[in-house]
Amino acid sequence: MPIEAAKKTEVIKTYRAGDKDTGSTSIQIALLTTRIRQLTGHLQSHKKDFAARRGLLVLVGRRSRLLKYMSNSDRTGYLDLIQKLGIRA
Numbered sequence: 001m002p003i004e005a006a007k008k009t010e011v012i013k014t015y016r017a018g019d020k021d022t023g024s025t026s027i028q029i030a031l032l033t034t035r036i037r038q039l040t041g042h043l044q045s046h047k048k049d050f051a052a053r054r055g056l057l058v059l060v061g062r063r064s065r066l067l068k069y070m071s072n073s074d075r076t077g078y079l080d081l082i083q084k085l086g087i088r089a
Helices: 005-015 025-045 050-073 075-085
Strands: none
Touching: 005 025, 025 050, 025 075, 050 075
């Protein structure tokens, strides 16, 4: 289940650093968070969709690795991003 194009461009505009920024770490994390929330909602109503569950675990792992990278490279950006996204309370 991909993210709708309008939602994806909205997320990119919200988290980009410059006008031509489309793939920075913060954008990738924000897009993964959007997909994780979408899949979580899907799995609440479709409890036996194990393929989607595995996909969710893959996305969570990828986001975790990106968050770890961002934490090591840009600590202030990392703290701002997790606060904006509402993750890692």
